[in-house]
Amino acid sequence: MDKKKRVIFLVDMESFYASVEIASNPELVGKPVVVCGDPEKRHGITLAANPLAKKAGVKTAMPLWEVKSVCPQAQFVRPHMGKYIEASLQITEILYEFTDQVEPFSIDEQFMDVTASQSLFGSPQHMAKMIQKRIWDEVGVRARVGIGENKIQAKMACDRFAKKNLEGIFELNSTNYMKKTASLAVDELFGVGSRMKRNLYKIGIYTIGDLAKRPLEEMKKRWGVNGHILWLSAHGIDYSPVKNDSTELQKGVGNSITLPRDYIYKEDIQVVLLELADEVCRRVRALHKRGRTISLSFRGADFNHPTGFHRQTTIPFATSDTIEVYQASLQLLEHFWDRQPVRSIGLSLDQLEDDREIQLDLFSHPIKKLQLGKTMDEIRERYGKTAIFRASSLLSSGLLFDRATKIGGHEA
Ligand SMILES: [Mg+2]
Structure with a gap:
């Protein structure tokens, strides 16, 4: 065996949200399962579907009325983000038993470098089977494993081949990749x-x-x-290492929400923007980061006639301050909103850097702001999200109270 050759896995979960739901509710076994939001609140689209539902024609993001027509026997389940995060962490724990180099890539995909694990656990194929069995036995979810000499090969092996074959394992290498x-x-x-x-x-x-x-x-x-x-x-070439510090990878933090009704007044939209900015900045501060690029996206109310925009702006100093991010988003709103009814709003903060190197800005006291934000975060963590809130959230357009029990727009 070539000593320089690495062995990289991409471990991916099949229909993750739906599989976790089925694993915790035996009544769903053998039925087409669709995880979806609340129809009453316009969250009524498909977030995930198990293979049986997919076979019937259900697709991600399909509205519920359409699901009902293509798959009348579909079992509808509300999302439980807390459960999925827990299952994802449990899977990470299992993977860590095979190597100390595990890099979560998304909630249901993780890279592993198992080069040095072969002497303990055997060939890559054998290790992949062991991992599948452990995850199935302990989490109740089917895992697929792409094997490669680097991350791109592992990712391609998984997405293009392992997801489509019976054993859920496929290997690409420099010899067969092309x-x-x-x-x-x-x-x-x-x-x-x-x-x-x-x-x-x-x-x-x-x-x-x-x-x-x-x-x-x-x-x-x-x-x-x-x-x-x-x-x-x-060409299947990629030198990037598997990084165990997942926060290092974090490119940006975003949040979006589908509104319970069409918003047409600027004042209403501003309230939602402030809440989104608050949530995004809280998460960025938790990562000990600040960002320079603020993106805003709007989607129109009429999905048959797509309207809206996705625009971004870069500010001179990186920030994690709610008000600064909010103000940047207001400028984007002023410039790019065409006054059409809005149904869905997304805000993100990107180009993140460590918040330890604070820029000296004599006029806006960034250090003080950071401490204020962190204090608010701590109080919320201890006493719940509604312990401290901005007064505007009390207005009818505020969604904070509605969302306090949710993570990422889904129920926790
Ligand atoms: Mg998956």
Whole structure:
């Protein structure tokens, strides 16, 4: 065995939310299960569906009325984010028994570097089977394992192959990567979204193989660092390590909410923005971070005629201060809102950096603000989210009280 060769796993959970619900309620076993929000409050879209429901045609984000028509026997379950987070942490614990290098990538996907674990647990294939069994026995969820020599190979092995075969395990390596992926559509490559796909189609790149054949220089010239990364991905090359500190990875923190009714008055929207800014900043402070880029997105009320926007602004000093983030979001609101009714609002703070290196700004006393925010966070943690709130949340458009029992817009 080549000593320099790494063995990386991507461990992914099948229909995670739905699987966790089924694992905790035997009555759901063998039935099509759809995890969805509350129809009364316009959260009535599909968040997750188990394979039986998917087979019937249910898709993520499908509205409930449509689910009822394509799959009348569907069992509807409200989401319980607290349970999913707990299950995710439990899975992380299991993975840590195989290696100390585990990197949660999303709530239901985790990377592992098991290079040094082979002498203890055997071949990668064998280890993957052991991990699947442990997760099934202890959490009741089916895991799929992509195996590669790096993260991109593991991710592609999982998404494009392990999710589609019976045993839920697939291995890509530098020898078979090109052969297995070259004929796949270019948007099957990790990192290619619909926008990039259109760009690539325009210059005659339709498959991963087409992309791999283009000169690196051309990609770099067109799309800079992104072009470089895409070209490397198409070749299955990736040097990034599996990082066990998940907060290091955190690119940004965002929150969004679907409103219980159309909001048409600026004052109402401002109240929601302040609450979102408060929540986002609280989470950013908890990570000991500050951010410089504030993004705001609106979605219109009429889903058949999509309206809305997604815009961002970058401020000169990184912040985790609610009022500063709120003010930046107000500017975006002023500039880009077309006064159409709004049904869904998202706010995020990106380009995060450590909050230990505070910029000296004599005029706005950032250190004091940080301490005030942290104190508020501590009180909320101890006494609940409604212990301290901004007076505007008492207005009818405020959603804080409604949301106090929820995490990420779902019920905890
Ligand atoms: Mg999954």
